[in-house]
Amino acid sequence: MTTLLDKLWAAQEIVKSADGRSLLWVDRHLVHEGSHHAFAKLAARGARVAEPRLTFGVVDHYAPTRGPAASPAIARMIDTLEQNAAQHRVPCFGLNDPRQGIVHVVGPEQGLTLPGLLVTCGDSHTSTHGAFGALAFGIGATDVAHVLATQTIWQSKPKSMRLTVTGALGPGVGAKDIALAWIAKLGTGGAQGHAVEYAGEAVRALSMEGRMTLCNLSIEGGARFGMVAPDETTFSYIEGRPYAPKGAGFDEAVAYWRTLNSDTDAAFDRDVTIEAAEIAPIVTWGTSPEDALPVTATIPNPSQASEADADRITATIDYMGLTPGKALTEVEIDQVFIGSCTNARIEDLRAAAAVLAGRRAKVPGLVSPGSRQVKAQAEAEGLDRIFAQAGLEWVGSGCSMCVAMNGDSVAPGKRCASTTNRNFRGRQGRGARTHLMSPAMVAAAAVTGRLTDVRPMLKGRDAA
Amino acid sequence: MTAWSQHKGKAIALTLENIDTDQLIPARFMSTPRAEGYGDFLLHDMRKTSDGAPIPDFPINRHPEASILVAGRNFGSGSSREAAVYALVDFGIRAVIAPSFGDIFAANAVNNGLLPARVTDEDAARLLARLGAGPVELSLDIETRTLSLDNQTMPFSLSAPWAEKLINGWDDIDLTEHHRPAISAYRARRAETQPWVFPAEDTAG
Numbered sequence: 224m225t226t227l228l229d230k231l232w233a234a235q236e237i238v239k240s241a242d243g244r245s246l247l248w249v250d251r252h253l254v255h256e257g258s259h260h261a262f263a264k265l266a267a268r269g270a271r272v273a274e275p276r277l278t279f280g281v282v283d284h285y286a287p288t289r290g291p292a293a294s295p296a297i298a299r300m301i302d303t304l305e306q307n308a309a310q311h312r313v314p315c316f317g318l319n320d321p322r323q324g325i326v327h328v329v330g331p332e333q334g335l336t337l338p339g340l341l342v343t344c345g346d347s348h349t350s351t352h353g354a355f356g357a358l359a360f361g362i363g364a365t366d367v368a369h370v371l372a373t374q375t376i377w378q379s380k381p382k383s384m385r386l387t388v389t390g391a392l393g394p395g396v397g398a399k400d401i402a403l404a405w406i407a408k409l410g411t412g413g414a415q416g417h418a419v420e421y422a423g424e425a426v427r428a429l430s431m432e433g434r435m436t437l438c439n440l441s442i443e444g445g446a447r448f449g450m451v452a453p454d455e456t457t458f459s460y461i462e463g464r465p466y467a468p469k470g471a472g473f474d475e476a477v478a479y480w481r482t483l484n485s486d487t488d489a490a491f492d493r494d495v496t497i498e499a500a501e502i503a504p505i506v507t508w509g510t511s512p513e514d515a516l517p518v519t520a521t522i523p524n525p526s527q528a529s530e531a532d533a534d535r536i537t538a539t540i541d542y543m544g545l546t547p548g549k550a551l552t553e554v555e556i557d558q559v560f561i562g563s564c565t566n567a568r569i570e571d572l573r574a575a576a577a578v579l580a581g582r583r584a585k586v587p588g589l590v591s592p593g594s595r596q597v598k599a600q601a602e603a604e605g606l607d608r609i610f611a612q613a614g615l616e617w618v619g620s621g622c623s624m625c626v627a628m629n630g631d632s633v634a635p636g637k638r639c640a641s642t643t644n645r646n647f648r649g650r651q652g653r654g655a656r657t658h659l660m661s662p663a664m665v666a667a668a669a670v671t672g673r674l675t676d677v678r679p680m681l682k683g684r685d686a687a
Numbered sequence: 688m689t690a691w692s693q694h695k696g697k698a699i700a701l702t703l704e705n706i707d708t709d710q711l712i713p714a715r716f717m718s719t720p721r722a723e724g725y726g727d728f729l730l731h732d733m734r735k736t737s738d739g740a741p742i743p744d745f746p747i748n749r750h751p752e753a754s755i756l757v758a759g760r761n762f763g764s765g766s767s768r769e770a771a772v773y774a775l776v777d778f779g780i781r782a783v784i785a786p787s788f789g790d791i792f793a794a795n796a797v798n799n800g801l802l803p804a805r806v807t808d809e810d811a812a813r814l815l816a817r818l819g820a821g822p823v824e825l826s827l828d829i830e831t832r833t834l835s836l837d838n839q840t841m842p843f844s845l846s847a848p849w850a851e852k853l854i855n856g857w858d859d860i861d862l863t864e865h866h867r868p869a870i871s872a873y874r875a876r877r878a879e880t881q882p883w884v885f886p887a888e889d890t891a892g
Contacts, residue, residue: 237873238866242848246866248873250884260721260769268860276886285718296718340884347767347791363769363795365859373863375870379846381790411705412761412787445764447790468883476883511705535704626766628714635737645765647709649732 226485227452228383228418231358235341237375244377247358250340252278252370253326254313256285256300258345261367262307272311274374279335280308280315281326285629286621287318288591293630311371324594324620327351327564331435332596334464338453338480343370348564348644350441353450354434355457356483360447381448382492384417385485388425390499395678397574398433399566399642399661401425402440403505405497407515411445417493418448420485425499426451431460432570439565440644443512452484506551506674507646507659509539514646516551518664518676524548542648543656544636551674554658557637559588559615559669560651561662563625566642567593569600571662575642576606577684578666578677579613585672588615588665589631591623615669627652640668688800690856692829694781696754697822698836699746700815704759706730708792711763711771725770726777747778750822757814758785763792763803772799782827784834784843786811797849800856802829804843814841829853 235247252274254261265272272278285292285300292298301318308315316322316329323329327348330336338356342349345367352359362376370376388401406413419441421434429437434451441449451457458477461467468476485491503517516523524547525536540547545554561567561575572592590610592598598620601607607617624631625643627650633639635654642665643650646657658674667677716728734745741748747756756775762785763771772795775783782802793803804827806814817823817836825836829850833840851857863870877884 238869240848242851243846244848246863246870248870248877251886257717257768263721270860300718335886337884339881345767345769347765361767361791363767363772363791363798365769365795365798369859369863372860373870374874375863375866377848377859377863379848411764415761415787415790442765442791445761445790466886469887472883472887476881479881511707626714628717645707645709647707647765649713650709653713653732653737 224486224488224490226383226489226491227356227420227450227483230483231339232380234339235358244379246375246377247341249343249370249374249376250277251330251335251342252374253330253342253344254278254280254304254367255283255326255346256304258364258367259300259303259307260364261345261371264364264368265371268372270372272313272371275312277374278313278371280304280313281329282316282318282323283325284622284626286323286619287629288589288618288621288623288631297629321595324597325564325567325622327435327439328568328593328597331355331431332464332594334461334467337461337467337476338457338483343376347442348439350447350449351435351439351564353441353448354431354438356450356453356480358448361442381418382416384414384419384446384493384495385491386419386421387423387496388421388499389423389496390425391428392425392499392502395504395663395681396502397661397663398429398436400502400505402437402443403507403512403515403659404502405495406440406444406512407505408497409444409495411443411511411513413444414441415445417446418450419446421449421451427454430570431456432568435568436565443644453480504661504664504677506664508543508545508551510542510646510648512646512659514539518551518674520551522547522549522551544638552676554674555638555672556586556640556658556668556674558586558633558639559584559665560624560639560641560643561665562589562591562593562623563643564593564622565644566662567591567597569597571642572597572601572606575662575666576609578663578680579669580609582613582670584614584669586669588669589618589624590615591618592620594620613669624651626650633657640665640674688798688856688858690854691800692854693827694754695824695826696781697750697752698755698757698818698825699750699753699822700818701746701756701758702815705761705764706758707765708763708768708771708789709765712768712774717768717770721773724777725773726779729774729778753822754779754781755825755827756780756783757811757818758783759811760786760808762788764789767791769795769799772796772801776801784811784814797852800853802827802845802853804834804845806841806843810841
């Protein structure tokens with residue numbers, strides 16, 4: 224009768240208040256440069272980090288990807304994190320640490336993220352870690368300070384939602400397309416107030432990287448939590464990672480992790496099913512992740528929309544510099560970006576490289592691996608040379624052009640095909656025009672210089 | 688944070704949906720220490736030209752005295768940046784009224800004494816139509832979860848714990864201190880029954 228959410232919640236609950244909020248134990252707290260407000264709050268109270276062993280710092284949001292920090296203010300943000308971590312004896316994967324990278328890539332990669340844990344971080348894409356069957360969610364600075372001071376957090380239990388993806392995905396279609404498909408269907412507020420459990424054959428068939436992409440984007444559909452019940456794919460990913468349990472501890476953990484799933488008769492507050500075979504490669508055309516369409520579609524025409532939607536569509540098309548009714552595949556791009564906590568893991572880089580191998584990009588672009596470890600792995604596989612030969616720039620790891628905090632940005636009016644998570648106005652830089660899509664689709668767009676259906680380009684190739 | 692349960696102020700309309708936190712405060716301003724004030728960054732790229740001049744027609748430029756915003760659905764979606772709330776609060780905003788809010792934004796708002804008042808789609812549409820271009824005096828009462836204007840009242844929703852936090856100005860850390868013994872007991876039990884939940888490797892050095 225119980226859901227995975229019920230089981231995870233019950234395991235973390237320390238007390239429940241009369242008004243219905245739960246005080247939950249936090250197993251892993253990840254902090255980054257943006258956590259400076261929280262450390263300042265802690266200092267103002269004269270408080271210490273309650274559990275430095277369960278707190279991990281990662282330099283990512285402001286990490287330079289090419290050379291030194293772009294400005295003194297950016298350098299100060301990085302120094303401040305490293306100093307706060309040192310002062311509180313918190314392990315920190317700093318700028319010069321070989322384990323540095325994007326927090327949601329590094330946590331799983333280092334074996335810090337495990338099934339059955341509660342993971343918090345002052346970042347909305349913390350839902351990524353739910354891919355392991357963990358309770359993981361983003362929090363603001365006041366709550367970050369609370370976790371630092373107490374290793375606990377107050378939360379009201381969200382409602383449960385199951386999103387089942389039945390059948391098998393077609394070639395050239397992946398986790399990013401599943402995510403954009405459901406967000407387009409339900410809207411950016413579609414899962415607000417809910418924890419989403421992803422289920423079904425198509426989800427089971429995904430690698431951990433794919434599951435992380437899917438859970439990562441939960442927040443773009445309004446869900447603070449995304450999760451996948453752990454299975455053999457999960458266990459084999461974790462085994463042997465630096466901070467993961469070892470030997471008998473690992474076996475004991477796996478035995479427990481096998482119990483972390485929703486009962487077959489579990490009732491969800493909401494149940495949604497989508498058919499994998501119906502999902503085509505998807506691109507966004509507008510300024511909200513729900514503005515997503517199959518790449519074979521045309522740009523919406525406000526004159527054919529309802530009165531309520533017409534104004535918004537007109538304003539969006541104006542910002543994006545598009546022509547209503549035109550085929551998406553006619554939209555020319557200025558540049559590409561492959562990176563971010565959504566799509567910069569090794570599998571993502573392989574998928575992009577499989578399209579780019581032996582081809583040239585018509586537009587410039589950056590490829591920023593999700594971590595230094597991913598970078599090293601990609602270089603060992605020769606992927607860096609494929610990107611370089613295609614004419615793309617192979618750079619360092621960090622949030623980079625996804626959030627444009629480190630100086631990597633898209634110039635006003637320029638159009639970028641991007642593997643990131645948000646096409647919000649100004650997200651990649653003031654006036655920037657972002658089209659979200661999968662790494663394979665970004666690679667295809669790079670080759671043709673316009674939004675492109677990757678599927679014909681995969682013929683005769685092994686789509687990684 | 689300041690406790691409050693009633694507020695009367697000028698309300699203005701922002702007739703947009705999906706005003707995400709990247710729009711509420713663009714990322715490039717977030718390295719600023721809070722002490723310097725975040726009010727000037729609020730909706731920066733929507734209300735100022737690329738050379739920083741205010742766009743006179745933008746609602747909060749026209750009425751900087753406003754303390755209540757009424758907006759479309761999904762206000763504060765996206766990034767968890769609490770700086771979005773700081774920008775609103777430092778500008779002088781006490782409440783945002785909308786049909787829905789980003790979950791993380793709403794939690795951050797309550798942590799900073801900003802009321803996220805949720806109304807139905809119909810009531811939001813009525814309010815936006817009534818406000819039009821001008822500010823309208825509006826009263827809010829957290830105890831009764833009602834807002835009033837023109838001698839009419841309208842309900843809004845807000846969860847009980849959030850209402851209590853706003854009314855009492857509670858800081859969660861103080862509240863949690865009362866549960867120290869329960870937290871210690873929980874930790875000890877977890878370490879004993881599931882030792883693997885603590886990281887295998889100790890520290891980086």
